[in-house]
Amino acid sequence: MKKAVALIVLMMLALAGYIAAGPYLAIRGISQAIEQQDAAKLERYVDFPRLRVNLKAQLDDSMVRHAGSGMQSNPLGAFALQLASRMTGAGVDTLVTPLGIGALLQGHSLWNRASGDTIGGDSYARPTPARPLQHAKHRFESTTRFTATITPPEGTPTVAVLTRQGLTWKLTDIRLPL
Secondary structure: OHHHHHHHHHHHHHHHHHHHHHHHHHHHHHHHHHHHOOHHHHHOOEOHHHHHHHHHHHHHHHHHHHHHHHHHHOHHHHHHHHHHHHHHHHHHHHHOOHHHHHHHHHHHHHHHHHHOOEHHHOOOOOEOOOOOOOOOEEEEOOOOEEEEEEOOOOOOOEEEEEEEEOOEEEEEEEEOOO
């Protein structure tokens, strides 16, 4: 009986450890997928539908706030805001997909090669990989929410939000510094 209880306690501790290590494993998986420019691998760690919805909501909110109440109350202004919202929504829909992220990574790679930012400085060497989460500050906000804050040297911090879905963690939101 004691062995069964000990085994159950050990399994519960292992499960809790796996769940606690989950966001770090997801961040490592995202970083490796970005470094290897593997959009299919990135799809395992990113909830693209939720990420698109969250980014659209942020951009729409920012646009309405910057436009002000005068623009919203004017029929022509309201039409312009609606049109702009559809355009930003289409842009988010296009970019926040595995193929869109893959294209962005390819562009980053080409830019680094053209600017000479390669491994070892050799123009024929591989470009320096993107590592956006390398120096992020990590924090559990709850048992189902984890954040990684990226603070560039000359800018406003960007927060990547990972959410637990069952036993796995996925990127579900990026709080943009609008």
